[in-house]
Each structure stands twice: as C-alpha cells, then as structure tokens.
Amino acid sequence: xxxxxxxxxxxxxxxxxxxxxxxxxxxxxxxxxxxxxxxxxxxxxxxxxxxxxxxxxxxxxxxxxxxxxxxxxxxxxxxxxxxxxxxxxxxxxxxxxxxxxxxxxxxxxxxxxxxxxxxxxxxxxxxxxxxxxxxxxxxxxxxxxxxxxxxxxxxxxxxxxxxxxxxxxxxxxxxxxxxxxxxxxxxxxxxxxxxxxxxxxxxxxxxxxxxxxxxxxxxxxxxxxxxxxxxxxxxxxxxxxxxxxxxxxxxxxxxxxxxxxxxxxxxxxxxxxxxxxxxxxxxxxxxxx
Ligand SMILES: NC(=O)c1ccc[n+]([C@@H]2O[C@H](COP(=O)([O-])OP(=O)(O)OC[C@H]3O[C@@H](n4cnc5c(N)ncnc54)[C@H](OP(=O)(O)O)[C@@H]3O)[C@@H](O)[C@H]2O)c1
Numbered sequence: 001x002x003x004x005x006x007x008x009x010x011x012x013x014x015x016x017x018x019x020x021x022x023x024x025x026x027x028x029x030x031x032x033x034x035x036x037x038x039x040x041x042x043x044x045x046x047x048x049x050x051x052x053x054x055x056x057x058x059x060x061x062x063x064x065x066x067x068x069x070x071x072x073x074x075x076x077x078x079x080x081x082x083x084x085x086x087x088x089x090x091x092x093x094x095x096x097x098x099x100x101x102x103x104x105x106x107x108x109x110x111x112x113x114x115x116x117x118x119x120x121x122x123x124x125x126x127x128x129x130x131x132x133x134x135x136x137x138x139x140x141x142x143x144x145x146x147x148x149x150x151x152x153x154x155x156x157x158x159x160x161x162x163x164x165x166x167x168x169x170x171x172x173x174x175x176x177x178x179x180x181x182x183x184x185x186x187x188x189x190x191x192x193x194x195x196x197x198x199x200x201x202x203x204x205x206x207x208x209x210x211x212x213x214x215x216x217x218x219x220x221x222x223x224x225x226x227x228x229x230x231x232x233x234x235x236x237x238x239x240x241x242x243x244x245x246x247x248x249x250x251x252x253x254x255x256x257x258x259x260x261x262x263x264x265x266x267x268x269x270x271x272x273x274x275x276x277x278x279x280x281x282x283x284x285x286x287x288x289x
Pocket of ligand 1: 013014015016017018019020038039040043063064065066091092093094095114118141142143144185186187188189190191192193194197
C-alpha cells in the first residue's frame with residue numbers, strides 16, 4: 001500500500017462521456033490511479049479507446065450515483081486495495097429543460113436525485129476513506145447554473161444551487177480533518193449533455209402547454225448556442241487536474257472567460273439589471289415578448 005505521494009487514488013463519477021471521461025483520461029495519463037466509474041458498463045468503449053490512444057489505463061467500475069449498493073461496492077474495492085482515497089470528483093449529472101408548470105414532480109425529483117442527492121450519496125461513502133489520513137480533495141462539478149438561474153431550467157438550477165450550498169457547508173466541516181472541498185463552475189460546453197443525454201420536461205413539446213412557443217424558441221436558441229460554442233471541454237479536465245496538484249486553491253473555480261465575466265456581473269450588478277440582461281438574452285427574437 002506504499003505508493004508515491006504524487007500518485008493519487010482518484011474516483012470520478014460519470015465517465016462514459018464528457019468531462020468525466022476527459023478527466024479520467026488526462027489524470028490516468030499523468031500517472032494517477034484512476035477509478036473511472038459509470039452507471040452502465042456497456043458504455044465504456046469510448047473511454048477505453050481514448051485510454052488506448054494515450055497508451056494509459058484506468059480501472060473502470062460500475063457506479064450509479066442513485067444506487068447506494070453500487071457506491072458501497074466501488075468504495076469497498078478501493079478501500080481493500082489502497083486503504084484510502086485521495087480525490088473524489090463528483091461529476092455525474094444531467095440537465096432537464098422546461099418551464100416549472102411543464103415539469104412533473106417526478107421530473108424535478110429525478111433531477112435532484114442525480115445532481116444533488118447523488119453527490120451526497122457518493123461523498124458520504126468517500127469521506128471515511130479520506131478522514132483517516134486527514135487529507136483528500138472533493139471536487140464537485142457544479143455549473144454557471146449554480147450561481148445564475150435562467151428561465152426554463154429551474155430544476156437544473158435548483159440541483160446546482162443546492163450543490164453549491166452543500167459544498168460550502170461541507171468545506172467548513174471537512175477543513176477540520178484536512179480535506180478540501182472545491183467547486184468547478186463551467187459555462188456551456190459541447191458535450192452529450194446537450195445531445196443524446198439531454199432531457200425535457202414531460203410537457204415540453206405539448207402544443208397545449210401555455211409555454212409551448214417559449215419552449216420551442218428556447219430549444220432552438222440553446223441548440224444554436226451550443227453548436228456555435230468554441231469552448232474546449234478539455235479545459236475543464238485541465239482545470240480539475242490543476243486543482244488536484246495545487247497546494248492552495250480557490251473554493252469556486254471557473255474554466256472559461258465567459259462564465260468568469262458572468263460571475264463578476266452577478267456580483268456587482270444590481271439584480272434588476274442582471275435579470276434584465278438574462279431575460280433579454282433568453283427571449284430575444286421571440287414574437288410578442
Ligand atoms: N457540458 C456543459 O456545458 C456543462 C456545463 C456546466 C456543468 N456541467 C456538468 O458537468 C457534469 C458532466 O456533464 P457533461 O457535460 O460531461 O455531460 P455528459 O457527456 O452527458 O456526461 C454526463 C455523465 O454523467 C453520467 N450520469 C448521469 N446520471 C448518472 C447516474 N445516475 N449515475 C452515474 N452517472 C450518471 C452519464 O452517464 P450515462 O452515459 O449513463 O448517461 C455521463 O457519463 C454534469 O454534472 C453537468 O451538470 C456541464
């Protein structure tokens with residue numbers, strides 16, 4: 001169990017695609033022992049081929065953040081092999097779009113189960129593996145949506161705002177045990193979250209919904225915006241890998257300039273002006289608005 005102090009034992013959730021997969025590959029390439037977890041092992045081929053291209057390896061384990069047995073099994077595996085965990089990256093998540101009235105209770109609860117309670121489930125099992133050595137880092141992948149709410153994303157916004165509050169509170173508690181809690185707040189990046197993994201409210205496409213014209217307008221707007229995004233998802237993986245080796249890090253970390261500007265605006269502008277900007281940008285081009 002005596003391993004180089006530079007080689008970290010890392011668990012990442014949601015590694016079948018996107019940021020999770022990119023983090024797994026980058027960190028494995030840097031020589032860390034990466035546990036790349038995913039809820040559906042049938043989806044590991046993309047990760048495996050990326051690892052192969054870079055001539056590196058990671059251990060792939062099944063872990064669904066909403067299923068406690070899979071979390072306990074993965075943690076037990078790590079505990080029996082290493083006795084501890086250095087880094088937890090809570091990345092798994094998805095986003096559901098739709099006006100509050102078009103969302104069902106189940107739509108909202110499922111969003112919270114994955115993006116919020118899922119993080120709690122995994123973190124609860126990971127802390128004991130860090131606390132005993134009085135060291136470790138928990139990196140929670142939040143979002144611009146964790147500090148700035150927008151129309152038609154209330155469920156996703158709630159999940160990320162809740163994640164931010166949880167992380168802030170947990171940070172104080174775990175500092176007592178030498179464990180750091182950090183947030184990463186990416187803006188919009190072209191990943192599967194906006195394509196095959198995107199989800200809509202139950203009544204999003206229902207022409208009877210009073211929100212139908214706005215929903216359709218927004219659907220096209222988000223698609224165009226994502227398509228035109230030049231941001232590189234690798235920047236998120238690079239930021240995460242920098243946070244892992246840093247001796248001292250800021251609590252909130254933003255990978256892209258656009259979101260950094262939004263964070264500053266959110267801080268300094270009166271809410272009346274900030275919300276006018278959000279509203280104008282969102283609904284610009286919508287007839288009769
Ligand atoms: N892309 C962006 O613009 C953006 C911006 C800000 C924040 N984020 C956040 O970044 C994180 C990663 O998203 P991404 O952009 O990389 O999207 P992605 O490519 O869709 O990846 C999401 C990952 O989460 C996994 N996942 C979903 N539910 C899960 C569950 N119950 N248990 C375990 N894994 C689960 C997915 O697995 P399956 O393949 O099985 O569905 C997939 O591996 C999310 O938390 C998201 O909110 C993304």
